[in-house]
Amino acid sequence: MIDNYKGFGLAKTIAVVCAQFGDTGKGKMVDVFAEQADIIVRGTGGDNAGHTIKTDDAEYIFHLIPSGICYDGAGKINIIGNGTVIYPKTLCDELELLGQKKMSYEHLFIALNAHLILPQHIVLDRLKECQAGQTKIGTTGKGIGPTYVDHVNRCGLIMNDLLNKDTFVKKFRHNLSAKQAIFQQYPAEVIEKIMHHEHLENGCYYHGQDVFNEEAIIAKYMAYGKVLSDMISDADAYVRISVSKKNILLEGAQGLLLSIDYGTYPYVTSSDPSVYGLAKGSGLSVSEIDLTFGIIKGFYMTRVGRGPFPTEMGGQQSDEWCNDNPQARAEENILLDMSVNHHEEFYQGMAIRQVGNEYGATTGRPRRIGWLDLVLLRHALKYLPSKNLILTKLDVLNDCEIIKICDYYSYNGRPIRLGKSYLPTGSMISNLAIIPAEILEHCRPNYKTFPGWQEDLNSCQSFADLPTKLKDILDYITDNTGANHRIISIGPKREQTIFI
Numbered sequence: 001m002i003d004n005y006k007g008f009g010l011a012k013t014i015a016v017v018c019a020q021f022g023d024t025g026k027g028k029m030v031d032v033f034a035e036q037a038d039i040i041v042r043g044t045g046g047d048n049a050g051h052t053i054k055t056d057d058a059e060y061i062f063h064l065i066p067s068g069i070c071y072d073g074a075g076k077i078n079i080i081g082n083g084t085v086i087y088p089k090t091l092c093d094e095l096e097l098l099g100q101k102k103m104s105y106e107h108l109f110i111a112l113n114a115h116l117i118l119p120q121h122i123v124l125d126r127l128k129e130c131q132a133g134q135t136k137i138g139t140t141g142k143g144i145g146p147t148y149v150d151h152v153n154r155c156g157l158i159m160n161d162l163l164n165k166d167t168f169v170k171k172f173r174h175n176l177s178a179k180q181a182i183f184q185q186y187p188a189e190v191i192e193k194i195m196h197h198e199h200l201e202n203g204c205y206y207h208g209q210d211v212f213n214e215e216a217i218i219a220k221y222m223a224y225g226k227v228l229s230d231m232i233s234d235a236d237a238y239v240r241i242s243v244s245k246k247n248i249l250l251e252g253a254q255g256l257l258l259s260i261d262y263g264t265y266p267y268v269t270s271s272d273p274s275v276y277g278l279a280k281g282s283g284l285s286v287s288e289i290d291l292t293f294g295i296i297k298g299f300y301m302t303r304v305g306r307g308p309f310p311t312e313m314g315g316q317q318s319d320e321w322c323n324d325n326p327q328a329r330a331e332e333n334i335l336l337d338m339s340v341n342h343h344e345e346f347y348q349g350m351a352i353r354q355v356g357n358e359y360g361a362t363t364g365r366p367r368r369i370g371w372l373d374l375v376l377l378r379h380a381l382k383y384l385p386s387k388n389l390i391l392t393k394l395d396v397l398n399d400c401e402i403i404k405i406c407d408y409y410s411y412n413g414r415p416i417r418l419g420k421s422y423l424p425t426g427s428m429i430s431n432l433a434i435i436p437a438e439i440l441e442h443c444r445p446n447y448k449t450f451p452g453w454q455e456d457l458n459s460c461q462s463f464a465d466l467p468t469k470l471k472d473i474l475d476y477i478t479d480n481t482g483a484n485h486r487i488i489s490i491g492p493k494r495e496q497t498i499f500i
Contacts (some may be wrong), residue, residue: 011290012244015275016390017252019294019380021303022273023358023367025392025489026295027051030067030251032494034076037249039242040068041235043081043281044271045253046117046147047090048140050361052492058101061361064091065098065108066251072104079235080110083271083281085147086159087117088224089201095227110228111235111283112160118172119205119217120179121146126194127186142199148270150175159232162225169218176212183211236283243288250289252278256380257435264435267307274383286385293486294384296377298391299403299473302358302367308440311370311406314346321346322366331359331366341401356396371404371447378431378481387482392489394470395496400452403473406445407480413442448476457490463500 014033018024030051034040047063062069064086066078080086098105121143129141150156155175161168183191195206201220207213242248254273257263261272271277279286303309305323312318321328331350338351349369353359358367381387397403408430415424416439429443453467460466466488474485488498
C-alpha cells in the first residue's frame with residue numbers, strides 16, 4: 001500500500017498536525033513521511049505527550065526526540081525546535097535509551113533558544129494542580145505551563161544557558177528567588193513530597209527548609225549541558241537556509257483542540273499545536289509550508305484529562321472513571337468481556353479503548369472515548385490551510401455494527417452573549433467561531449447514524465478496496481466539512497497506509 005506514496009512531490013516543506021485532542025497517530029505518519037525527508041523538526045510542546053513508532057521488530061516511545069530519529073543512520077537531520085520546552089533529564093534519558101537500542105542520534109540537534117524546564121517549574125505545576133480541586137485542567141505536572149509562563153514574563157532560561165555556567169547560575173537564581181514567596185504559601189510536607197518525586201531526581205534537589213538545593217541543581221544541569229553541548233545549535237538558521245532546497249518535515253505535538261489560542265480554553269495546553277505554532281516553533285512562517293496535513297481518528301475521538309467532550313461515550317461516568325478512579329490505570333491489563341457494540345455507551349467506549357489501545361504511552365492513563373465530532377472538526381479546519389486530512393485507526397471500528405457521527409449540537413445552557421450575537425437555550429450549533437468550555441459543557445450531540453462495514457481491512461491495498469459503507473462515511477464528512485481525505489491508515493505499521 002505504501003508503494004502508492006509519491007513522496008514530497010512538488011512540496012518541499014510538509015507539516016503534520018493533529019486536528020483533534022492529540023493521540024491521533026502522528027508518530028506513525030511522521031515516520032512514513034520521514035523516509036523521504038532530509039530534515040525533521042519538532043516545533044512545539046514538551047515531554048507531556050508521548051509518540052509511538054512501530055517497526056517490523058520493535059516499538060519506540062519518545063516524548064521529546066522527533067519521530068524521524070529512526071532515520072538518523074541514513075543521515076537525516078532531526079531537530080528539537082525553538083518552540084519546545086525541554087526538561088534535560090527526560091531528553092538525556094531518551095538519548096540513553098537510543099544508545100541501549102544501538103540507534104544512532106549523530107544528526108540530532110536542539111535549538112539553542114528552546115525553553116529550559118527547571119525543577120521549580122515542576123514543583124509549581126504540581127502545587128497548583130493539587131490546589132485546583134474541581135478546577136483542575138489535567139496537567140501532567142511536568143512544568144510545561146510554568147516554563148511557558150516564564151518565557152512570556154521574560155524571566156525564563158534557554159538551552160544555550162546550559163553552555164555558559166555564569167549565565168545559567170545568575171538566571172537560575174533570579175528565576176528561583178521570584179518564586180520563593182509562592183512556595184512559602186504551601187505546607188512544607190506537601191512540597192517535600194513533591195520534591196521526592198522520581199521526576200525530580202528522588203529528592204536530590206531538596207534542601208529542607210530552603211526547599212531547593214541550588215548547588216545540586218546547578219551541578220546537575222551543568223552535567224546535562226556537557227551531554228547535550230554538541231547538539232545545541234542555531235537550528236532556526238539551519239532550517240531557514242534549507243527552505244526550498246531540502247525536504248523539510250514539521251512534526252506537530254498534541255492537537256489543535258488543545259491549542260492555547262484555538263482550543264477548548266481553559267482546558268488546553270500552554271502552547272499552540274496548530275500549524276501556525278508549529279511553523280513558528282520550527283523557525284519558519286506558515287507561508288513557507290507547502291503542504292499541511294491534519295490528522296483525525298476515523299471515526300472516533302479521544303481526550304486525556306479534564307475538559308468538555310460533547311460526544312464522550314458514557315458522558316460524566318466516563319469522565320470520572322478516566323480522571324478520578326485509580327482502578328482505571330489498570331484497565332488496559334484487565335481482560336474485559338465487553339463488546340464495541342455494547343448497549344451501554346460507557347462500556348462501549350471502554351471496549352473501543354481496549355481495541356484501540358487508547359492508554360497513555362507512558363502512564364497507562366485511559367483516554368476518554370467519543371464519536372467523531374464534525375462541529376469541532378469544522379472549527380479545526382479553519383486553521384488547517386489546505387483542509388487535507390489523514391484518517392487513522394480505522395481498523396479499531398471494524399466490528400462496530402453502528403457508527404455515529406455528530407453533525408451539530410443542541411445547546412442546553414443558559415442564554416449567553418457572544419459578542420454582538422446571542423445564544424439562547426435550545427439553539428442548534430453546527431459551527432463555532434470560538435469553543436469556550438462554558439458553552440461546550442452544555443452541548444448535547446445530535447448524530448447521523450451509519451451502518452458499520454464489519455469486515456477486516458487488512459486486505460485493502462487501495463482506496464477502491466475499502467468497503468462501500470466506510471467510503472459512504474468519508475463522503476458524508478467531505479460533504480459536511482469540505483475536508484479532503486488524502487491518506488487512510490488501517491493499522492499501526494508503515495505498510496498499512498493507503499494514499500488517495
